Amino acid sequence: MTTERVREILSWYASDSPGTLTNLARILQHGRLAGTGKMVILPVDQGFEHGPARSFAKNDAGYDPHFHFRLAVEAGCNAYAAPLGFLEAGAADFAGQVPLILKLNNSDSLYKSEDPQPAVTGSVSDALRLGCSAVGFTIYPASEARNEMYQQIREIAEEAKACGLAVVIWSYPRGSGISSKGETAIDVVAYAAQIACQLGAHIVKVKPPTDHIEQDAARKVYESEGIAIGTLSDRIRHVVQSAFSGRRIVIFSGGAAKGTDAVLQEIREIHQGGGFGSIVGRNSFQRPLPEAIELLHAIQDIYHGR
């Protein structure tokens, strides 16, 4: 049965069909955080994005797509997100054991360009035939190619909603419109969250912001209105506010692999700032299964308020 908190969250999506609400509920009601309104998602697209050795050699069980299904299931994550091939290689074997998110676009690292644009690598039909609850899509605001991505997700989101799926947008500003430091600037991350919400995302994923302010026009307002951005919690709170004043689910990525303490400290601040959860890839699947489960449990415990 859905909890009161989950029903409250679902009430924010009153424009959506019962089908989409059902899939959002599936994610919110699954795993160790079921019913809390918080979520921890396991994403594994690094094989495509960075190559197999850089992603899986450290814990070579990870070359096997079944490892990640098992990790998501056994760690009690709310959902598991991956590109087409990785889901095709296990969706039947693990059918019904964890909500799936099909990542519909991806970039590889064998060709680099200043203004990134991923390839669309899957479809809403693929998500349906693989039993997914949601589709995922990356946009790169600040790239010269941003509009192509916005238009791709517009079409995909319309189709996904018509099919009763939820829509998750990874909103990662990157490209010639901003500096490298600006990719995680507080004004830019808050703006990225707003764009994803305006594009119709149900769940938005951004990076934990720094206290850097990238754009002059924004800095004036941050200063004149005294927007608090001193601590990570402050900044998380501002990003959540920028996502329709908390009416959209915003979760945060874990970033590059680092030590357990650093990971957990960051999670605590995200939780304190009102973030809805985390999406933790390399920091989990590059460890042996028991250690990875242990870390994910520790993260979930923070969101559980334990």
Add this chain to the structure above:
Amino acid sequence: MTTERVREILSWYASDSPGTLTNLARILQHGRLAGTGKMVILPVDQGFEHGPARSFAKNDAGYDPHFHFRLAVEAGCNAYAAPLGFLEAGAADFAGQVPLILKLNNSDSLYKSEDPQPAVTGSVSDALRLGCSAVGFTIYPASEARNEMYQQIREIAEEAKACGLAVVIWSYPRGSGISSKGETAIDVVAYAAQIACQLGAHIVKVKPPTDHIEQDAARKVYESEGIAIGTLSDRIRHVVQSAFSGRRIVIFSGGAAKGTDAVLQEIREIHQGGGFGSIVGRNSFQRPLPEAIELLHAIQDIYHGR
């Protein structure tokens, strides 16, 4: 019951289906200006266009999409216009309380180019499922990418009319074809209104024009034919004439935030010149709710001839 004036206005759109006429009537018959043939519309796309902090920090109630629905409803506006996400976040909650206009294309400020081209961020189907009365679309005449926009709105307008929706075009000349000063030049604004009408718009939104003349070929005619452009009222009259001699509804934007007196003075001149109304964003929603309502009422009173 529709007033005589509204019936007169509807008679200009005799090529349209009863469905579209009904939606035009819904806008013209709603709010404090119902039946007058005048309209004041609340548009809120600044979260997408300028980012959340620059748009909403000054009055942070505005981060919440429900604030704008409430403002449009309580201020008695004819309609509320916003991008997909903002409408999705309230369309069910405020269903039937104010006519909605889904803004179908948008630009963000994380990437700038000399020749702007917005992304298409919504569809006619989205407008229908959200219960909208109209779709809105921005064109940038004078941009190298203008033709793409004209062709997008052509397709959208055809589909919208086939579905009984009204079509609102924001016609904002901008890009390498003209100077920055030329964006509000009287010849350019009048031309922008003409283009929007020829593209099949039911309602056209332009900026209040200055007395600058941008193009030499136009200047010759303005001088030889002695077209009056000395006062804002004169210029409004010329723009209305340029919109099929008054057979199309032309409304004017409020522009950058400014003091109440300056806003109202401009509205008076628009009214005097025969403008059909205003679309007032930042000047309203960046104030607390009571003040914003007060301003919108004052504007409506001018159009009411009170």
Add this chain to the structure above:
Amino acid sequence: MTTERVREILSWYASDSPGTLTNLARILQHGRLAGTGKMVILPVDQGFEHGPARSFAKNDAGYDPHFHFRLAVEAGCNAYAAPLGFLEAGAADFAGQVPLILKLNNSDSLYKSEDPQPAVTGSVSDALRLGCSAVGFTIYPASEARNEMYQQIREIAEEAKACGLAVVIWSYPRGSGISSKGETAIDVVAYAAQIACQLGAHIVKVKPPTDHIEQDAARKVYESEGIAIGTLSDRIRHVVQSAFSGRRIVIFSGGAAKGTDAVLQEIREIHQGGGFGSIVGRNSFQRPLPEAIELLHAIQDIYHGR
């Protein structure tokens, strides 16, 4: 009842459906030239192409779209051609009073490029819902973008013919492939007529050619074969021959506004050379209604052989 001459002309279009033949007949059987096989068409797309003031300030009744319908009807033109907005603003009011041609592509003057390419601004469906007899389309041979235009009209013409509409092509060479003087060169205009015919036009509109020869490869042939191009009549005859030896209807534009005598003298030469008629815009609608009608009648009288 169709005259023998009209039946002869229709026999040239034996590949077309009865629907298209009916619409061609409607144009040929309408107005003061009905049944003669000659035609005078009123085109008004200058509001889009040159802006409202440059087009209509001289005779400001022309800002009103109804003026042009009235002019076409009262002057007894064979048809009235205009972009979407202008037709939408009067098609119901003047339903059945004059055959309509929906101009399906247009350029504005707020952005200029060496190699012009118009935007598609209407559709065959629009033409059908507005009760038109034909669609009109401009191609710019010699533009780098010519192939896009050829391919657009190919698709449009196929759809129009399938729907029983006639197809009118404005063939105006322009762009980096030729010189400015070459735009009206006899070899270029004849070639432009040929291209339009090969693309499947029922009616072709070109400019009256000068005796300049643009292309060296053509000049050799004009000289060796002694093609007569000395007088305008000679050149008209050559253009008509180049349009499938007279098996396609070729009409000529009036060009820039000029005095009545100059206009009529040109028409006489076109008539003498076997041209099928004229399309007269600025020279008519920039005059007050009675004068405009008088001029159009005078033109029609020439084609009537009176």
Add this chain to the structure above:
Amino acid sequence: MTTERVREILSWYASDSPGTLTNLARILQHGRLAGTGKMVILPVDQGFEHGPARSFAKNDAGYDPHFHFRLAVEAGCNAYAAPLGFLEAGAADFAGQVPLILKLNNSDSLYKSEDPQPAVTGSVSDALRLGCSAVGFTIYPASEARNEMYQQIREIAEEAKACGLAVVIWSYPRGSGISSKGETAIDVVAYAAQIACQLGAHIVKVKPPTDHIEQDAARKVYESEGIAIGTLSDRIRHVVQSAFSGRRIVIFSGGAAKGTDAVLQEIREIHQGGGFGSIVGRNSFQRPLPEAIELLHAIQDIYHGR
């Protein structure tokens, strides 16, 4: 009744439907070469490609599209190939008198580019409504735009085959990938034939090759394997071999207008080398009808082995 030789040829196309085989048979069984497995086709696209005067002034009967139908019929050609307009202007009048090939793409000479790409100017539907037996399409291997052409013909060929039409590919290497001399080099022409066959053509048209070798990698093989290319007959034989070892019909163009003796001498060598026939445009239709028929008969006699 089909001859044994025609049945043998049809057996090479066993992947095709009875509809397509019927249309191939129609071409092979028509005219003075009916049943021989050889073919002479009249192509008239020069009006589009070079302009009307350069194409038709020399024999001005050719301005009239009916002239070419009559020539193809009276000369007993296997088929007549032309662009949309030329076929539309006579397909009903000459219905059933000669198999027709609708040329689906064309270039004009008012704009030139180093890497040519023709416009698509007709469709499979057009071919069907005009009663054609085949569609024709030009590819320019060695042009930067070659892939667009390959992909256009791929779609067209699939649709044509599904509709029971035959597919003829004009394969003319041209563009920045090769030298001007290389356009008729033996290695390039043989390669062009291979590409057209691999793209699914039923009939391939190439130019008679010279003994020049364009590509170094090819030259090594021609030398090491001692491929005979000394005479035109040798080269024709090599091109036929390169077209699936003779399992595809390869015909040769006549090239620029020249004297009768030169034309016939070239045909003799093509026949001797095993070529399946010729496609003769300017060399025929630029002569008065009786002379043109005489020439085409002489060519057919050579292929007849008389």
Add this chain to the structure above:
Amino acid sequence: MTTERVREILSWYASDSPGTLTNLARILQHGRLAGTGKMVILPVDQGFEHGPARSFAKNDAGYDPHFHFRLAVEAGCNAYAAPLGFLEAGAADFAGQVPLILKLNNSDSLYKSEDPQPAVTGSVSDALRLGCSAVGFTIYPASEARNEMYQQIREIAEEAKACGLAVVIWSYPRGSGISSKGETAIDVVAYAAQIACQLGAHIVKVKPPTDHIEQDAARKVYESEGIAIGTLSDRIRHVVQSAFSGRRIVIFSGGAAKGTDAVLQEIREIHQGGGFGSIVGRNSFQRPLPEAIELLHAIQDIYHGR
């Protein structure tokens, strides 16, 4: 009856329909390696890629498309792969004698570019009408045009799977993203295998990798994790692991023509490293039929473990 090994392999593709599994089984159960889980495929696209003389002059029986069908059948290969034209020329004659793979994209050598992008030259519908078991597609990771290819195969793979066909991806890194030496670097080849798997391939074809490491970010991991890449067997094992830890069929190309001993030595190392088989083109079809069969048998014997 399928062997236990084949059933095990099919179990990796549990997301696929019975139709696709049937076609995978057809390939795995055909020829001299039937039931072993190993495969040797004959591919012949060199006529398109390199031209006819360079491909077939050495053994001129190869100009005839039937030669390659016969070779694949008589040598007991698992499948025969070729472009549209080559399959059309024999699919009916050899129907049911060997599983066919229609190669859906191809490049020719008459135009070269640093960042290659093949043309799509066939369709899933073509594959179905020719009775194929699979479609083949080449991607060039590291090319600026890679995303277009990824998106083309995404659409094709979705359609192929919906029609019950298997999908084979040739993954050949090439283009301005990497050096020439990097095209066969171990990190790059392993990455290329991963990308193809993530794009949803059932069978992946890569080149045998060298011990060169192209990317610095990868080198760090290869060194820190001590990934064995010293021998070809080591590298094959790493590539197989990179293809979903062996859950996808990875086969290796034979590369440029070379001596029999060199070929067989390479095959032995591929077999020893756990490769699933080979795809052998020029090394086989450029020999006379008996020698080509002898070589293919010798290769099959190695995979048979004889």
